[in-house]
Amino acid sequence: IAECRKNIKNHLATPIPNFSRGSALFGYIGIDTIIEQMRKKTMKTGFDFNIMVVGQSGLGKSTLVNTLFKSQVSRRSTSWSRDEKIPKTVEIKSVSHVIEEGGVKMKLTVIDTPGFGDQINNENCWEPISKYINEQYEKFLKEEVNIARKKRIPDTRVHCCLYFISPTGHSLRQLDIEFMKHLSRVVNIIPVIAKSDTLTLDEKTEFKQKVRKELEACGIECYPQKEFDEDMEDKSDNDKIREAMPFAVVGSDKEYQANAKRILGRKTPWGVVEVENPNHCEFSLLRDFMIRSHLQDLKEVTHNIHYETYRAKRLNDNGGLHPISSSGQDTQESNL
Numbered sequence: 001i002a003e004c005r006k007n008i009k010n011h012l013a014t015p016i017p018n019f020s021r022g023s024a025l026f027g028y029i030g031i032d033t034i035i036e037q038m039r040k041k042t043m044k045t046g047f048d049f050n051i052m053v054v055g056q057s058g059l060g061k062s063t064l065v066n067t068l069f070k071s072q073v074s075r076r077s078t079s080w081s082r083d084e085k086i087p088k089t090v091e092i093k094s095v096s097h098v099i100e101e102g103g104v105k106m107k108l109t110v111i112d113t114p115g116f117g118d119q120i121n122n123e124n125c126w127e128p129i130s131k132y133i134n135e136q137y138e139k140f141l142k143e144e145v146n147i148a149r150k151k152r153i154p155d156t157r158v159h160c161c162l163y164f165i166s167p168t169g170h171s172l173r174q175l176d177i178e179f180m181k182h183l184s185r186v187v188n189i190i191p192v193i194a195k196s197d198t199l200t201l202d203e204k205t206e207f208k209q210k211v212r213k214e215l216e217a218c219g220i221e222c223y224p225q226k227e228f229d230e231d232m233e234d235k236s237d238n239d240k241i242r243e244a245m246p247f248a249v250v251g252s253d254k255e256y257q258a259n260a261k262r263i264l265g266r267k268t269p270w271g272v273v274e275v276e277n278p279n280h281c282e283f284s285l286l287r288d289f290m291i292r293s294h295l296q297d298l299k300e301v302t303h304n305i306h307y308e309t310y311r312a313k314r315l316n317d318n319g320g321l322h323p324i325s326s327s328g329q330d331t332q333e334s335n336l
């Protein structure tokens, strides 16, 4: 106690260097170390991030899945080789890859879906996709209401859905509008213009503008949704993104040699379209937007808005979901 008193006396005797700082009156508490504590925790547990690709058949969805894994996203992780020709996708399939950077582990899962819109009757063709998304919410909800719930529930919910628009240069198809109208309420949709190497620069600019106008006219709210901008800074950052959307992408899983560097690209008679070169297409802009600037926000909107809506509806409909005991199935904790 005497030691303690002495310390306090000494402390009070020391002149306070900066009166404008409230905490200076009492000395440094260390509130800001929370950041370091959170960083350590995240490094230990890692995190899940799930992207889904959706759109009509043949627009390059499976190719873009490979592009994502072969691009700088995962270059530093174990080598990813899948060089055979990409077949037509016939069922929903997910590919996961643990990527580690600066000691932080991310389990990136990309969910590939079969193209739709090539049937005679395309009515409700988005149903299998909407079913898959809801199934992941249901899985999470069941884990949450479990009496003996896990410390960390594996997150398989779709954090962002890349919707592929055909590079027609005309307008959106009715099917695109219907899909986005239905799904934008349950998942974060990011529209992309597929195979943008088929458009000239002017066509691309014009088409992007047209798509933005059409989406607005149809009342479709893609990610980042205006209503969830938290402050003016958020709004001005997101406005820039909303003005740049939809990102015009090019996909490829073939590597070429350029200036002593291996690059992902598409070889044409008039040169190589470099997938990760921002002067050639917007793939790297899209990737940086999803991973470098908005990853946490995509996860938060999924959890706080989309999942919460599902959860409230489900609990209401059911008159309160009964606790479910551990089924033994799918109960493995995330092993990140």
Ligand SMILES: Nc1nc2c(ncn2[C@@H]2O[C@H](COP(=O)(O)OP(=O)(O)OP(=O)(O)O)[C@@H](O)[C@H]2O)c(=O)[nH]1
Residues within 6 Å of the ligand: 055, 056, 057, 058, 059, 060, 061, 062, 063, 064, 086, 087, 088, 089, 090, 113, 114, 115, 116, 194, 195, 196, 197, 198, 249, 250, 251, 252, 266
């Ligand atoms: N020009 C061009 N062709 C592409 C691009 N991406 C993919 N392709 C080609 O388009 C064809 C179809 O690609 P996939 O990736 O199988 O298309 P998908 O959307 O997965 O098709 P489904 O599985 O039937 O839904 C392949 O021949 C690809 O090489 C691109 O960005 N530009």
Ligand SMILES: [Mg+2]
Residues within 6 Å of the ligand: 061, 062, 063, 087, 088, 089, 112, 113, 114, 115
């Ligand atoms: Mg496919």
